[in-house]
Amino acid sequence: MPGGQPAAERVEPVIDPARAARPARRGVSRREVIRWGLIGVGGLAVGGLGGFAIGRSTAPSADAPHPIADAPTAAPLAAAAFPISLSADARGFVDAEGSPFFYLADTPWNAISRMTRESFTTLATARRDSGFTGLQMSVLDFDPRAENAYGHAPFAERGALDDPLLAEDDGDDYWSHVAWCIDTCAELGLVACLVPSWYGGWGDSWRGYVTADNAGAYGAFLADRFGDRANVWWLLGGDNDPSDEGDATSGVPGGLNRGPVIEETIAMGRALREGAAVTQLMSYHTARRMTVEEYFGGEDWYDISAAYSGEDSAPYVAAEYARPTVRPVVLWESYYEARDTEPMLDRRAVRAQAYHALMAGAAGIVYGHELVYAVADGWVEALASESSGDMGVLSAIIADEASEPLVPVSDAAGTSALLPDGYGTPGTTSSVGAVTLSDGRGALVYVNEPRSQITVDTTALHPTASFGIRWINPATGEEFFVADDRTGDDVSVGWPSTWSDAVLVIRR
Template identity: 30%
Template sequence: MKAVLLTVLLLLGAQLFDGFAAATAPEFPLKASENRRYLVDQRGTPFFYQADTPWLLFTKLTETEAKDYMARRKEQGFTALQVMLTGFLGMTNRVGELPFAGTPPEQDFAQPNEAFFAHVDRVAAEAQRQGILLAIAPAWSGCCGEGWAGRDKQQRPAPLNVNGPEKARELGRWLGQRYGKFANVMWILGGDNDPDNARTEIRALGLGLKETAPHQLITYHAASSHSSTDVWPADEPWLDVSMVYTYFRGFNKAWNKSQPDIYEVSHAEFARIPVRPFFLGESTYEGEHGVWGSALQARKQAWWCVLGGGCGHAYGSPNWNMPSNWRETLELPGANSLKHLRALLGSKPWWKLLPDVNNTVAVEGRGPYATNDYAVTALANDGSFALSYLPSKRALVIDLTKLSGARVAAAWFNPRTGETTRIGEFADKKRHAFEPHADGDWVLVLEASR
């Protein structure tokens, strides 16, 4: 069958921005879906987790600046922000307030600083007004002595260890009481580290949060190449959602020089029992690590996780540290291109997608596995549509018999621009090779029709 090529421009641009801004706000709090594969709001509407990582938003921005930051990210299609509640150990907010009484590394959890947390309250309320989920890390563990668990850079015990399990649990109760009123909050325990340097204290913190805010979800941010369920028991009572965190094979700037690719860890997490929703919580940041921090890499990461069985992803940039040029950094090309990912998924029941782990849909042309150039595919559980992400131009062979319906309509979606190029409709359902007409990364969209 000869494919008919017709370029159709999606009405994105200003209309897309308006659409995200005017979209019906989620009815928080979120919860796991019935099959525990994705997140839903109180109406049962699937929630796509597209997060930014302005980790130091609470400590480095004023309320007005935070409001502007959140509004722009919402326009760009982001639905969540991952932030640290208390920053790194010893860090104050913009007006010089520490979160607790004491001179760091001493921080007494029993004596929270009202002025510090009042600022957090106001920013959280603004996020709720804008319909943005806040995934808050209450006490960032830290990889390298900068955090609240283990030991600091002078090898002194960190606050979680000094305060101990009882105070950690009481802190969890206090945070749950204070922030339980914000339905748009979920919690991230840990932070760039596995829990063994303060496992008892971190568990106590999680249990305390669950006592007073049982409606708020909790996940865990482990060390790179590990997921939440790698480092906590399968039946951990407070762990609602799993987070995967990795870079890619060949990335040599992490503690673990053997970093599997995102689709590898996503496929593994999808197979875990008991089932939990999972998302990519951290990977390569756009604008960091030279050519590795490209817009293309930001898109790869997102598509690899979502088509690998995840319910969303987190994007990162130098704005994790809120540099003075944070407004300009908001406009990096990778961040702006992710609105197209959300637009395409928002046009389909993305929550039906199942990863093509056994390569029964995409049978040839995927590229070498365990490399940074692998094509991934997911098929809806009813066979109604399939999506394939190709990081670079190639011929991908699809078994069209896996889709339901008498015919299959095919199109190329450009994840850089949001443009769709129609290929044609196929009545002869058999194996067919699809190759984009130009270089770059592409999404193959296949839809069953009568």
């Protein structure tokens, strides 16, 4: 949950259509490298760069990983052509021109209500420039008493979802500012993923105001007002279990709706879907570590499987990915950067959430920062935080390496032989995630902690093809060349020294 409050634990690829215009792939010519004598695997002398690679299916040799000189700088994810729809296999997204789209979003939840237009432009532009492809925002402020930055209230009376306050003659009001924010996102190539009425971790935001009488009417109003915006997605709920169990309603003020809001949410979702003039994808933002499949899985508007994890994102994404009904899976939220309550994640742990989600099959990943979500003092400086920079590196890796369908690898999968030494212990820093590219063209491996070496079986990808191997530093984007033309069931790849985690790229 944003804000670090515990609750039931209360509460962050667009591919350039002109793909041929992209810089050429990072081809690296075969280099003459320093050779050492081999006295067993443990007897290799490791140079200052701290790694090695052995292709034992060829003549015994050791190639020292070294920086790739003159490699073009990786470009982040590019702007999309809207609207976004599901891919043919329903595992991912494509834009209006059929190009793969990866949803990489930030969570300035209160940006619409608390930012001026100047501030919003600063935020959205910074995120576009960093390689993000979406912003997740609440249409209404988390505080039902709040007006927007211009003093406009959303409703004639507090909480009256079926009575929006509109200026005469299409004048300036709360809803015209919402439209301006959506349109600014569209101009920058960003999805505006909107929560209609944030329910709150304990129902302490808008949940109590959602009733059988107003939910459908509010959804119909939003569809009439914004249903023609091709860059809009809808994310119903908001950090909440829609049933009346647990803490879902403990914060609802007296006199308001404390019962389940399942039927009300369905009515809102159906009204949004029926009133939309263009494709607007939809999902539900759950409470942490829960699924809402049982409540909304049969609804036509429930397009995207919802994952909301703790620090270990992989099992929650994997569980949604494995469902019989195939949908794209998005990690709508995990733990934020700059938390001041436990668990407080360091920089490596923040980015590990994103990489493990990607390796578990996520078609979208969402990052968050404590100051940005609430538009708190220091939010501008937080836009340039180290972890948000790491998301820019992830964006570039996805754009360059993962634009095609990815298939998660696990110990139970047929391609688990890719890493003969196994995938570590799930939920710990030893955990290793991996995805394969279609048609055996390669794989990406995320290694969460330093190790002396990692063994790769390229025959798990293709029985005879040879592969190039290199490392990418997820903290800097720096690349280390390992080897070209490697094939076989026992290719040992050494670790670049000083890196805390790494992405191994194996490509034909």
